[in-house]
Amino acid sequence: MLKNTQLFSFLFIVILIVSLSSCKNEYDNLFxxxxxxxxxxxxxxxxxxxxxxxxxxxxxxxxxxxxxxxxxxxxxxxxxxxxxxxxxxxxxxxxxxxxxxxxxxxxxxxxxxxxxxxxxxxxxxxxxASILIKELYIGGCQKDDGSGTFRQGQYMILYNNSVSSVSLDNLCFGMVYPYNSNSTNYFYEDGAPSYETENWIPAAQGIWYFPDGVNLASGEQIVVAFNSAIDNTITYSQSINFANSEFYTTYDIDVYSNELYYPVPSSSIPTSHYLSAVKFGSASAWSLSVSSPAFFLFSPQGETPAEFANDVNNLGYYNGSANQGYTKVPNDWVIDAAEVYRQGDDNLKRLPAAIDAGYIVHTNSQGYALYRNVNKEATLAIPGNEGKIIENYSGGTTDIADGSTDPSGIDAEASIANGARIIYSDTNSSTNDFHQRRKASLRH
Structure with a gap:
């Protein structure tokens, strides 16, 4: 019996040695x-x-x-x-x-x-772009007595879509000639704007730029009233109340002196929130189209906005008119843009595809706003957004001719109010990036 046990032990040791030897290469590779x-x-x-x-x-x-x-x-x-x-x-x-x-x-x-x-x-x-055009309100609203449209109270909302805080030093904005997308376009040659192959776009009449020291944290926004920076709802209930200490406004009365456009801003808006302008023509107001502007943000490189805008080497005159000056903004300086088409008309593209490959159709006079679509995948992926996203968005205008809505189905404003962080679409095409919203977001 002892001999059998010894034999069994010997065989077990032999088997173990063989097994270990066969696994040697595997263990060597592992460690x-x-x-x-x-x-x-x-x-x-x-x-x-x-x-x-x-x-x-x-x-x-x-x-x-x-x-x-x-x-x-x-x-x-x-x-x-x-x-x-x-x-x-x-x-x-x-x-x-x-x-x-x-x-x-x-x-x-x-x-x-x-x-x-x-x-x-x-x-x-x-x-x-870190800074995006989140919203453009341009078309005005109906007057309470039904007598027509109140066209003042235009505004934009800029949004920091990035993960970092951003300084707005050197941030400017402008619009392209012609003001309306259905107007005769004197830049057109062979079916396209002549400047398209020259890598610049014309900033019509003038530009606006922010005061130094303005910073926008990740996920924050800034409201800029383009004109009538007062509480307009006192007279027109469907309009916008700009009496808010956090808002900014385009008010440079020494440059643009039209008091119809630029009444003294609400005392709620500090003077440090006034933007500055440089103009190239004789207009008394920087008049953004109420139907179909080609609007863009840009940032001069290597010089201040005033230095760039006052450089006569950059100036030109639309259709040869000294009253319709423009400055040439290099495409590489453009941060974001929105090409807007007039609803129901024949429209011509003003922004080259390198800046905006699409367009968004707008119906004016109804209080509608052009609002940025949500990047659904990026928004849902943000940690902490669980349970805060409000879906089944119904604020679009698909029930009217050329109307549109946000394909993500996310109600951005309701989600923000619920504590969510929104990432907006940025595909370099207004067709993909914007929809027409039934009610401006500042009219909650």
Whole structure:
């Protein structure tokens, strides 16, 4: 009996040794580590920065290793053998734009992998505006006595769609000739504006710019009254009340002196919230179209708004008229834009596709506003938005000719009031990015 036990023990040890030997290579691969160097390669004109997160993921078991780059854009990992994917996504704020750098590559870390090898990730870049035109209210509303339209009280709302706080220093806005999309366009040659191939657009009559020191935190907005910055609801109940200390207004009475457009703003608006203007023609008011403006935001580079706008080398005259001056704004300076078409008319495109590839149709005189659509996927992905998003949006105008609504189905204003953080659509096309809202958001 003892001999049998000894024989059994001997056989067990032999089997164990054979098993361990057969698994040796597997265990060696599991615990053997190798140095992996990853270098980020940025597109031309973008500098390399440090502390960019790079993720190395084992494609077999999803084990991840995370580290950040040094000042040379290099990061070093010490990982077991295996097949990995190295990936990076960096968001960088430059002036009023966000730049998103992305890239990935596969790395096979085998026994023959050299520790001195360097794997390069070529990054691609996409640009998006940090500051967006969230809303344009331009068409006016019906007077209470039914006698016509009150056309003053136009406004815009700007929104910080990015994850960082943004300074509005150097932020300007303007409009393109002709004021209305159905008007004769003297820039048109061979079916397109002549400036389209010259990479600039004309800022008609004048520009407005913000005072220094205005900052907008992530997810915050700013209201700018274009004219009649008072409580207009006292006279016209369907209009807008601008008597709010947080609002801003285009009021530079030494430049634009028309008191019909520019009565003294409400005392609730501090004078530090007045924007400044530079004009190029003889108009007494910066008159934004009530039906179909081509409106845009821009930021001069390397000079102040006043320096740029007062440079005679940038000036031109629409249809040769000294009363209709404009300044040439480079396409690269444009932050955001909205091409608006007049409902029921033949319209001509004024903004080139590089700035706005689409348009949004507007019906004026009814109190409607042009409102930015919600980026549903990005909004739902935000941590903390659970339970705060209000859907089944019904504020559009699909029941009228050329009406529209937000395809996301999210009620942005109700969701914001419920504590949600909204990300708005930014596809470089007003067709995709805007809809016509039945009631301006400032009329809750």
């Amino acid at each position: 053997q580590t190798t140095i992996v160097n990853v270098q980020l390669n940025y597109p031309e004109d973008f500098e390399t920065v440090e502390n960019v997160i790079v993720t190395l993921t084992n494609t077999s078991n999803n084990t991840t290793f995370i580290d950040s780059t040094n000042s040379n854009g290099t990061v070093t990992f010490d990982v077991p053998l295996g097949l990995y994917q190295a990936s990076v996504s960096e968001t960088r704020q430059v002036s009023l734009n966000s730049y998103i750098f992305t890239g990935s590559t596969n790395i096979s870390v085998s026994e023959s992998y050299e520790n001195s090898a360097v794997t390069t990730i070529d990054l691609s870049v996409s640009k998006s």
